Amino acid sequence: MQQDTNFSGYYWKRPLTLNELLAEAEELELGDDAVPTEIVIFPPENDDITDEDSGDEGNVDINNLPGGQLGDNAEFMDMAPPAEHNSVDESMVPYYGRHPTKQFIRGKPIRWGYKIWTGTNRLGYIEWFEPYQGSNTKLSDEYKPLEMGASIVLEFVDALKASQKDMNYHIFFDNLLTSLPLLSELKSRGVKGTRIIRENRLSKNCPIVTAGEIKKQPRGNFDYATTEENEIVVCKWHDNSIVNIASNYSMVFPTIQVKRFSKKDNKVILVPQPHIIKIYNENMGGVDRADQIISLYRTCIRGKK
Structure with missing residues (x-):
């Protein structure tokens, strides 16, 4: 033009x-x-050559965007306030056009768009991010043999360690990202990790009650077990639903009393909550808070061809 x-x-x-x-x-x-x-x-x-004629509009690799459009993780990390507690989760950038990397995630506030793996501190400051591109997701060669979730967490840990080597980091992540062996890997690197874990990711030899058994027990009951080396603790808690959580640092005790509404008694009751659940709830919401802040300042650009 x-x-x-x-x-x-x-x-x-x-x-x-x-x-x-x-x-x-x-x-x-x-x-x-x-x-x-x-x-x-x-x-x-x-x-x-225009964007429409170049043929690049169908390229799945987001990293082919013109220089600087994705920013630089190093700049985010340099400006981030040092924090012990950090979380990793998926974030969505709304997009309704046609692109091979566009995702649909049911139940999210933003269901259509680009999925971004995001690492933040507890207050929601974005320290690291990586666009999801399927098998083309930009990962270190040493992590490519691992599953996607473990690779994402370890990439974030490497970025944190490169910024502040002496910080005693504690990483929180949900059941989408990992299995139990990742907690052992973080332990060997001197990094604390706490995460929700799916029922089918628990080992069959794990000596804790099953979800069906704990559902029959009163609300607030929990069971836990540790590995022989006491490196990892796994806890199952009966709340509104059954919650499985694992950590290589946090402990089950001391418990606290939390308020829950009982339909049976038609009133608010107090139920015990393990300490590991309390720590997770306090520090896991960093990515959600970042999404909330971004939504207040998001600029919508509508393109026409």
Whole structure:
């Protein structure tokens, strides 16, 4: 695109994007009588390739975007306040166009868009992120043989360690990201980890009651077990549903009393809550808080072809 006006001295010889064209128009210091009456947008010349014709619009690799559009994780980490407690979760960027990396996640506030693996501190400051691109997700070669969830957590840990080596980090993540062996790996690196775990990820040899058995017990009951080396503790808690949680640092005791509404008694009752659940609830919501803050300042750009 080129801009031409009816007055001399203002003619751009290189192709301009729409954003550049608007920015240039705003910066013109002209009198009221010198304001251009019209802006002529020329079609691209033969040697100019538009986004629609380049063939890159179907490329699954988000890293092929022009330089700087994704930012740099190092800049995020340099500006982040040092924090012990950090969390990793998925975040969604709304997008309703056509692109191979667009995702649909049922139950999310933003169901359609790009999925971004995001690491934040407890207050919601984004320290690290990586766009999800399936098998093309940008990961270190040493982590590619691992499952996706473990690779994402370890990439985030490496970024934290590169920024503050002496910080005693504690990472929180949900059941989507890992299995129990990752907690042992974090323990060997001197990093604390706490996570929700799915029932089918528990070992069949884990000596705690099953979900069916604990459902028959009063609300607030829990059972737990530790490994022989006391490296990992696994706890099952009967709340509104059955919660399985594991950690290589946090302990079950001391318990606290939390309020829950009982339909049977039609009143609020107090039920015991393990300490490991309390720590997880206090520190896991960093990514959700970041999503909330971003939603307040999100700029919507609607493209037309």
